[in-house]
Each structure stands twice: as structure tokens, then as C-alpha cells.
Amino acid sequence: MKLGLGCCLLVTLGLVSCGGTTGSATLSGNNPAAIKTAPAGVSTLVFMDLELIRPDNLTGQTALPAGVTSILVPFDAPRFTPQIGSGIEVLTFTNVKAADGGLINGTIDVAWTTLAGVTTYVETFNLTVATGTAGQSWAYTGTQQVAVTAAANTAVVTIPTSITAAYTDTNTPANNKTYAVTILNPLTVDWSNANAISLSGQYQLAVAGVETIQVTLAPSLMWNSSVPCFYPFSGTLTLDLNSVATGTDSTTVVFSSTCGQVTIGGVNFNLGQ
Amino acid sequence: MRSSLACLALLTALPACAQGAESHWYLDAHWFAPSMTGHFQDVSGGNPIDVDLQNDLALGKSKTKIGFGLAYEGPRFGLELSRDEQDYAGQNKISRAITIDNQTYSANTVVTSSVKAVNNTLNWTIRAFKWPQFWLGVDLGARATQVQIDASGIEPFTGITAQADYKTTLPIPQIGPSLGFTGFNGRLVGRGSYHLLAYKHATYGHAGGDLRIFPISWLGIMVFADAEHTRVPKGSINSDLDATLDRSGAGFGLVARF
Numbered sequence: 001m002k003l004g005l006g007c008c009l010l011v012t013l014g015l016v017s018c019g020g021t022t023g024s025a026t027l028s029g030n031n032p033a034a035i036k037t038a039p040a041g042v043s044t045l046v047f048m049d050l051e052l053i054r055p056d057n058l059t060g061q062t063a064l065p066a067g068v069t070s071i072l073v074p075f076d077a078p079r080f081t082p083q084i085g086s087g088i089e090v091l092t093f094t095n096v097k098a099a100d101g102g103l104i105n106g107t108i109d110v111a112w113t114t115l116a117g118v119t120t121y122v123e124t125f126n127l128t129v130a131t132g133t134a135g136q137s138w139a140y141t142g143t144q145q146v147a148v149t150a151a152a153n154t155a156v157v158t159i160p161t162s163i164t165a166a167y168t169d170t171n172t173p174a175n176n177k178t179y180a181v182t183i184l185n186p187l188t189v190d191w192s193n194a195n196a197i198s199l200s201g202q203y204q205l206a207v208a209g210v211e212t213i214q215v216t217l218a219p220s221l222m223w224n225s226s227v228p229c230f231y232p233f234s235g236t237l238t239l240d241l242n243s244v245a246t247g248t249d250s251t252t253v254v255f256s257s258t259c260g261q262v263t264i265g266g267v268n269f270n271l272g273q
Numbered sequence: 274m275r276s277s278l279a280c281l282a283l284l285t286a287l288p289a290c291a292q293g294a295e296s297h298w299y300l301d302a303h304w305f306a307p308s309m310t311g312h313f314q315d316v317s318g319g320n321p322i323d324v325d326l327q328n329d330l331a332l333g334k335s336k337t338k339i340g341f342g343l344a345y346e347g348p349r350f351g352l353e354l355s356r357d358e359q360d361y362a363g364q365n366k367i368s369r370a371i372t373i374d375n376q377t378y379s380a381n382t383v384v385t386s387s388v389k390a391v392n393n394t395l396n397w398t399i400r401a402f403k404w405p406q407f408w409l410g411v412d413l414g415a416r417a418t419q420v421q422i423d424a425s426g427i428e429p430f431t432g433i434t435a436q437a438d439y440k441t442t443l444p445i446p447q448i449g450p451s452l453g454f455t456g457f458n459g460r461l462v463g464r465g466s467y468h469l470l471a472y473k474h475a476t477y478g479h480a481g482g483d484l485r486i487f488p489i490s491w492l493g494i495m496v497f498a499d500a501e502h503t504r505v506p507k508g509s510i511n512s513d514l515d516a517t518l519d520r521s522g523a524g525f526g527l528v529a530r531f
Contacts, residue, residue: 243429267433
């Protein structure tokens with residue numbers, strides 16, 4: 001009997017010692033469509049589209065070599081044909097690849113004036129992006145100013161009022177959203193070192209009464225003009241969400257040296273695809 | 274401590290007086306699908322968690338596997354081994370941020386979850402007081418409840434699918450009074466028990482009862498009810514762990530006697 005009691009207590013103690021906790025957590029980027037339409041993706045992709053014309057390339061428009069039809073970095077150049085005018089240039093986009101993998105069509109009117117060594121380019125957007133999914137599109141309208149100090153190889157980008165980025169989903173109109181894009185701290189561009197073109201500052205996307213996403217470029221986004229890639233090869237966007245529905249949240253978008261590859265919240269995502 | 278050991282010794286000695294009753298083995302297959310509610314919160318441990326099974330995950334019964342039990346009932350002692358397993362599932366748009374194994378899902382995330390609960394019970398019964406058709410005793414045993422939570426949700430801010438799993442085993446000693454009876458020439462066998470455990474402010478209670486009817490001497494049906502509640506307030510077992518787990522329900526099964 002004593003043996004039985006002892007065995008029972010031993011078993012009990014043995015079971016007690018088996019207690020424990022294990023677990024794991026994983027993130028998966030197996031749904032690019034969800035990433036593209038989520039606020040973090042939207043605020044990254046829209047910005048990439050709006051900064052399609054890198055400021056250091058704007059100055060090149062006065063000295064385009066014969067036969068070169070693009071002032072953009074080497075990216076889908078054959079599809080892009082600027083039309084030179086008097087003091088104003090209308091850049092026509094025909095099926096240029098957008099950051100979300102869709103196709104950009106429309107125009108950006110570029111008018112410029114020079115005063116005391118600073119050339120101010122006023123870019124008026126009238127672009128649409130067909131996302132690649134039937135019925136889903138973006139429309140960018142509004143004005144952005146780029147003040148280039150040619151002697152210093154620097155520029156400051158501002159948005160006087162706001163640029164409207166309107167998302168339309170004809171299949172699910174409830175998903176339609178209109179973002180106002182503003183620049184909180186002027187975007188500064190420096191290409192005094194041609195192989196290290198930097199872009200820093202802070203911008204914001206906001207849907208009135210719904211959500212605001214503030215984006216800080218730090219460390220600066222960096223391009224290397226000798227590398228044929230439209231996207232930065234390093235730099236980080238820090239995104240801070242303030243949503244009426246979900247509260248506050250934060251994540252980062254980190255650019256990598258693999259052209260177009262970023263990590264959003266730690267998950268790989270490819271721009272332009 | 275000494276008095277507890279003395280009581281235990283007395284209880285183990287008393288059944289020696291019981292003589293003459295029959296011994297039986299019971300083998301059963303049963304179906305038991307209890308409700309399960311509760312919450313786990315421990316954000317400082319190695320597997321941070323903060324989730325309410327009902328309010329956050331909206332868990333409902335999903336699948337119940339057939340459970341098995343083996344029991345010996347003799348004149349002086351009884352032994353019981355049993356196992357049951359249930360699956361629960363839920364999908365809910367959460368209204369607050371929750372954490373499962375350090376993966377935090379922000380409010381408004383649609384979280385799809387499943388919970389698997391497995392119970393293994395070993396119980397030794399000392400029949401301290403015995404009459405021809407009735408006995409009173411004490412249970413000494415242990416019950417290991419294994420809970421595995423799997424969750425998946427798309428983060429509304431990033432659109433990223435986040436998956437998390439959390440597995441914990443709660444081994445709980447089963448100590449408490451039990452009673453039983455036999456009637457109609459062994460055609461009716463009943464048993465009840467209540468196990469209670471308290472440590473600091475943490476409490477555990479487990480009440481159970483079953484009734485076995487044998488239309489033929491070696492084969493019968495069983496119906497039973499079981500209710501279990503665990504309360505672990507913050508600062509009791511652990512300075513940060515705050516948990517509750519309630520399971521209750523009724524079941525039935527087939528039982529063979531030999």
C-alpha cells in the first residue's frame with residue numbers, strides 16, 4: 001500500500017514537472033496584394049510614383065544629348081517621351097511601370113523659372129495608375145515644386161497645398177479612398193557626390209477623418225547614379241499610423257541593394273512587381 | 274505538514290477494513306465537448322501572451338475526438354486513466370491589440386484562430402469508508418491540460434500575414450473528496466468528486482460526476498458532467514501571470530466492464 005501511495009505521488013510530481021510553454025511567431029509576405037493596399041504599402045508606393053522624376057535629373061533637361069528622350073534615370077526609358085516646350089515641358093507617360101507593378105499613363109507638366117541661381121520646377125501631376133487588377137486604379141493630381149540650386153547640386157521639394165492620390169476600385173467601391181499627400185518637412189536632395197544621391201525629409205498621407213500616415217526618411221534614401229536602378233539602394237522610411245479605427249501603429253520600410261527590394265515590417269516586398 | 278501526512282496515512286489504512294466487495298475494470302469510449310472560456314496574460318515571460326479566448330478570438334466548439342478511459346474499482350482502491358481532446362475555432366475582428374507568443378495583432382485585425390485542448394488524467398482513489406452500496410474516499414492524482422493556440426491574421430497597417438502559436442501544459446494535482454455508489458445488483462454505478470487546490474490567491478476547482486448503467490452485465494452506457502475552473506490572478510503563482518480557464522460540459526459514452 002505504501003508502495004502504491006509512493007508511486008501515485010511520484011507520478012503526480014512527474015506530471016507537474018512536465019508543465020511548460022513553447023511557441024513561435026512568423027510573418028509572411030505571401031499576399032502582395034494585401035501589402036499594396038494596406039496603409040504602409042500605399043504610403044510607400046504612392047511616394048515612389050510621385051518622386052518618379054528625381055531632382056538631379058531635372059537639370060539634365062537643358063542638355064539632353066542627341067537621341068536621348070528621357071530625363072528620367074534609365075528605367076523604362078523607351079516608353080517615355082518628353083515634349084520640349086517654351087518654358088514648360090509636358091512629360092507624357094505611356095505605360096511606364098509604377099511602383100506597385102501597374103502602369104502609369106498621363107502627363108506631368110513641368111514649368112520652370114530661375115531666380116538668383118535657384119531654378120524652381122513646378123510639376124503638375126495628371127497621372128493614372130492601372131494596378132494590374134481589373135477595376136483598380138490610382139489617380140494623382142496636384143502640384144509639387146522642386147527648387148534646384150544647380151551650383152550646389154542640391155534641391156528642396158515642397159508641395160504647396162497637397163497632391164491628391166485617389167484610389168478607385170470599381171468592383172468594391174467601399175474600398176475607394178482619397179489620400180492627401182503633403183510634405184511636413186521639406187524633402188532635401190543632395191547629389192554633390194554623384195554616386196551618393198540622397199533624399200531626406202518627412203511627408204504625410206492622410207484620409208480626412210480616417211487615418212494619417214507620417215513618413216520620415218531616415219537614414220536618407222540613397223541612389224547611386226552608376227547603378228541602373230530607379231529605386232534607392234539604401235535608406236529607411238519610418239511610418240507612423242494614426243487611425244481612427246485601429247489607433248496608432250508604426251513600421252519601417254527598408255530599402256536594399258537588390259534593385260526594388262524592400263522589407264515592409266520585416267517582410268520582403270518587391271517594388272515594380 | 275505532519276498532520277496532512279497523518280490524515281493521509283489514516284485514509285490509506287482505513288480501506289483495509291473493507292472486505293468482500295467485487296473488483297471490476299472498466300474500459301470506456303466517450304464523447305465530451307465542453308465549453309471553454311478564459312484568458313491568458315503574461316507579457317514579461319519568454320512567450321508573451323495577452324489574449325481572451327472568447328472576447329478576442331470568439332472561440333467556438335469545432336471538433337471533438339473520441340476520448341478513452343480505463344478504470345479499476347476495487348474494494349479498497351480505485352484507479353482511473355482517461356484522455357479527451359477537443360478542437361475549438363474562431364474568427365474575429367479584434368477590438369483591441371492582442372499578443373500571442375510575442376506577435377501582436379493590432380485592433381481591427383481579423384484573426385483566425387484554433388485551439389486544441391488535450392486532457393490526460395490519472396487518478397488514484399482511496400475508498401476510506403465503505404458500506405455495501407456506498408463509499409466515501411479521497412482522490413489523489415494529476416491532470417495535465419495541454420492548450421495549443423494557433424492564430425493567423427493580416428495586419429491592417431502593413432497587410433502582412435502574421436502567424437503565431439502558443440502551447441502550454443498545465444499539470445494540476447487532483448486532490449479532494451470523492452464518493453460512489455452501486456445499485457440494482459451492479460446495474461447502476463455512480464461516482465462523484467470535487468478536487469480543490471489553492472495556492473496564495475490562485476485557485477483550481479474540478480467537479481465531476483458520472484453515472485453508468487449496465488443493461489447487460491459487461492456493457493453499459495455512461496453519462497457524465499464535468500466542470501473545471503482555474504483562477505490565477507497576477508502576483509499569485511507568478512508576478513506577471515494573470516490567467517483564467519473554465520471548461521464545463523456533459524458527455525456520454527459506451528463502457529465495458531470486466
